[in-house]
Amino acid sequence: MASRLSRDEDVGDLPPTNVARNASKTYQWGGQKHGKNPATTIPDSDDLSDSDLSEPPDELVSDSSVGSLQGYIGTDDDDDDDDDEYDPTLPPRRDARDADEDDDITGIDDDDNDNQNDDEDEALDLLTVRGATANRRAYRRPRHKKRSMNDRERLLSNHPELKTLWTDLASQPILKAGKAEQPKSIKRQLKGFQLEGLAWMKAMEQTEWKGGLLGDEMGLGKTIQAVSLIMSDFPAKKPTLVLVPPVALMQWMTEIESYTDGTLKTLVVHGTNAKSKNLTVKDIKKYHVIIMSYNSLESMYRKQEKGFKRKEGIFKEESVIHQTTFHRAILDEAHSIKTRTTMTAKACFALKVDYRWCLSGTPLQNRIGEFFSLVRFLNIRPFACYMCKDCPCSNIEWGMNSDNRCNHCNHGGMRHVSVFNQELLNPIQKFGNSGPGKAAFKNLRTMTDRIMLRRLKKDHTNAMELPVKEINVERQFFGEEENDFANSIMTNGQRRFDTYVATGVMLNNYANIFGLIMQMRQVANHPDLILKKNSEGGQNVLVCNICDEPAEDAIRSRCKHDFCRVCVKTYLQSSVEPECPQCHIPLAIDLEQPEMEQDEVSVKKTSIINRIKMENWTSSSKIELLVHELHKLRSNHASHKSIIFSQFTTMLQLIEWRLRRAGITTVMLDGSMTPAQRQASINHFMTNVDVECFLVSLKAGGVALNLTEASRVFIVDPWWNPAAEWQSADRCHRIGQSRPCTITRLCIEDSVESRMVLLQEKKTNMINSTINSDDAAMESLSPEDLQFLFRGS
């Protein structure tokens, strides 16, 4: 808050007009509640002076703290990002940050990897930013109402359509298309509601928006509906582009093949696919469907827009995908572009497409602002438009020339407002669920009703023949030693937190605070996650992937897994087509290679297992809780398969090692694996009865997987964002499942986790009140939430 004041003083020296501007600027801070800093990217409700743009107008985050947070993510948050397509020739992904439009936490999204659910990002949005704006609101309310009124009038006079915007929309009937016929070219019988969905999608393509958002809950078969849609006007002249998270590349491919019997010519564009090298527009047009991951698209787009560095300077390469005009673009798990300032989102916006579709089971994850990104992609006019207050200029891009003036009307960039923000976001942020906020909520729902089709599983259990799902929280407590350790971190953290609060610099230090929370969460899992971060003091020996003992005479396979020479020799002899016991692709290993050097540096880069001292190792309450649950599942007449989610890969490695030692066969999936390895691992889990556990990193495998062989889900550490947890839980509770499903969330009661669980419930309320057309009380999180995490009161 101190910084806020100082800013006001700065501006106080400016001429009077600027003071007025500043006043309305403060008014506009409300926009930040939704995190992605609409203040800077979109000039919504007022006119920031042009000079203001030159400096980051957001003092929430000092640059240094972003930097430290970024470093933090890089090292601590484990390597879940799907960096398989990372091109070493490219500059680091800081592009969005470089542009001065993007100077708040959205930058984190980019750096880490923008289509991932970024834990920190969300948590911060959730806690700090909301907290901050909530406090700020108190500063600014009453001043210069008149000024904004005037602006509003001017806007309306230039854009009369805004007056009747909502009544017009509401007068449009909600599209009811009835049931489509079972498409002949689809081999599988579609369920009733899927046929309804298909009919709706076809009808939506005939409307002015040419597309929409299929927001069915997870597991209702969005993929098959999308494939049916592709087949409905097959053969189209132009190809269809499907964008998916990397984990689902192969799955889409196989599903398309199985549904259509190979009628569709499909190409997976990915670095590891030789066919996707040196593509030309002509090549692309030969295919019916192009499947690629958001990361690949982002990378292509970045090469085109920002270029990449070579020795000789910056090169730019035209993106083949962006040169091609597609018939239809389908964004699977469309919440990947929830942050519209990221390169991924921009890359999607820049596509040349006739029909646009978003598929997402969780269209809203944290904030209503995320919805804007989808609306923007779908080109839902006029809601996605920026309108000039001074003339009838209305445009989907907020494009500015070098003078910060609009490319079209040449009025100041800040004279343009975003309809979505103006009409929906700001009132909701300002007033919550009362007064104008309530009206905006209603309007939002009016809009979603018309562009989105969302069905819930609970309404269709009978049609889907879904089994029961039960969600439990298993609680246990720390052991004595763990408790001491956790307390020392907790008290330390609390003291620092109190200092920040006392000096009023809490928000300047959020990166530090976040670091503390992160440590507390790691402690709840296993102290080693903190203690063995580096290789010091551990045994630093490679561990064999077959016998789970320190590898004797360690050698490494092509897929970079370590084995005892003897183990792997026997293993190779014992099977005809040996696959890697770790990642399940065919095993390629040189048995005569020299023994691996086991120095600290090389060991540090590998699994945490290599860094612990096995003989003295003690498990943690969390791990034992999990093992105990798995032990209880053992039965002589059933084999239960489980999916185990954690957001820390180190935790997964520890668990995997512990389970293997205990005689439980496991498969692991994390972000560092190639699509082939992922697919092989998934297949291994699905087809092999003996494999009991599938260890999945929440970021890499939380979405789009179809694991119906499993009927148990364990969520090892609670997640900030309840939607991500629902997503993961629904990996097994989906069409095709025939066993009752149990979702178990493991929680250490006397750690920070029990409080996170409570915070999640608050968030759930927000999501339910918008998306699920549920009028539950809209609760916004208060700045006290952060304190709650520390103090528990």
Add this chain to the structure above:
Amino acid sequence: MSSRNRQQRQIRGPQSALTDFLASHNISANQIRLDADARRRAAEADGDGAAPPQDAQATTASAAEPANENEDDTVAALPARGQRAAARLGQERRQKEQDVIDKIKSGKKKTSKRKSKDDDSDDDYELAKALSNAARPPGQSDNCAVCGKRFTVTAYSRNAPDGGLLCTPCGRELAKDDAVPKKKPKRLGNVEGRRQVQSKILDGTYHTGAKSLMTLCIETLAKNIDLADDISGLPSLVVDKIARKLSKHRLLDPNTLNLFIQPTVDELAIYDGAKLSADEYIRVIQTCPELKKLKIFNGIHFKDEVMDYLLSRHIELEDFHLHGANLLSDSKWQEFFQKKGRSLQSLKVSWTDKHFTNAALVVLKDTCPSLVRLKVMHNQSVSGDGIKGIARMPSLRHVSLDLRQTVHSDIYVDLVNRLSENLETLSLTRVANVDNTLLDAIHNKCRRLKKLRITDSEIMTDEGFYRLFTGWTNKGLEFVDFQNCRQLESMQPRLNPDGVGLCSKGFVALMAHSSRSLKFLNVQGCRHITRQGFEEAFGPDKVYPELVKLEISFCEEVTDFIVGSIFRSCPKLHELNVFGCMKVKDVRVPRGKILVGVPNAMGMVIDGDDV
């Protein structure tokens, strides 16, 4: 070389005084060297075929001489006695030389370790190097003679005992125990096997020694089930085992199901119905008219149409167990009870979503007069009203409930009060808000109880448990499960001023009350039972003759000593679970007992072999 032979009498150049002296006694140094070379070549013949390069030999020769000179000072004193003596001397010499080489080799080990040459062993070192390292020039890569790995040959690479060169690790190994050849890296049998053994112990199916013939046969059959045509002649116990095995391997499908449905069977257990459709269930009912006991797990396709068909047949089920049939509607359940309830003795329904409701339970009391056993698990719909219905069924002896709706204690108290006369089993799972009044009701009313389960209560207190087990006229219990009856408090987790949950006092009372009969005890997560409590309950004078399985996971205070005491007090104990007992570190487990869940890297289960 030949020049050297000619100029025998002149001492100059590389020819040493000793060589000259020997030559004068008709002993040829050259001969000795050639012999040595020949021996070495013979030794290397089977190892590395490559002949040593010529220049290497030359250096060998020049190096050998000063060495000979050096070492043979004493030998030189011997007088020469003609041809034979010379020959004998030659042999001795060879022997000596061999010894010396050995000695040198061991000396070389030191030098190569220290990487510094002592002055006096300088020559020895050179000789050894020359003798041992002739095969490959340094810098080239070769495969190790012992382990077969590629490595780069250096000046320090060692000879293998039987030819070839050794890589550094093998060489080091050899140096350790020079004469002994490198032992194979230790590895006990099949490593996959270890995991499998662990897995079996986890299952509780692990036996040392050979499996029984029946087990073997069943396993073989389960593996090759597609070859089996008919298993109808087998005893029902075996059929059941096969069924379990098949389901465990997820092999039960419409084809394999045929093996089990015979017109004569009166008992059918489908342990995994996940792959069966409604038609298959209808077929079962069609072909097995004698059915009395029907058990179906994961029976999601046991739908209304199947129930309709069942109702239309003359099947009088006595024992019906349906798991996971959440598409079966409530009205069908009621219809079933009305039409077929008369014969029903045991009913177990689980995982039914919202379709098995209070109404169905209320109907039970009028329609199923002979019902003895009722189990409603994982039910999201049944609440207090349904339990009130159950309470009016005096025939019930076994009641197990796991409901997701919150039900007030008073309703359970009422249930106990009304059914107490016959009640043998009372199992209430996940009843967070049930309080001491229930315990008191059990204490006052129940006289025949054998199995008692109350889990996850957050309100019951130690005092309540103490009151229950003190002076209770019920006979000893056989099965007790109080897991997670504990205080849930995140702020002050270590303190428990009100004695919430099962703590020491109650635990000791329980153990005292049921010491003779207790077979199964679960106090998992009762974390406020103190060390003293355990030590008292499992003191030296206490014996629990029947106790077979004990679960004390997540009881923090359990130590190695307590685990030892437990083994002492429970002669029949088979399995002891100690997950999350962080103070259990290193216990000696007696033979035939299993300790599961020690929180270290030992593997999950320790199977006792200590006598």
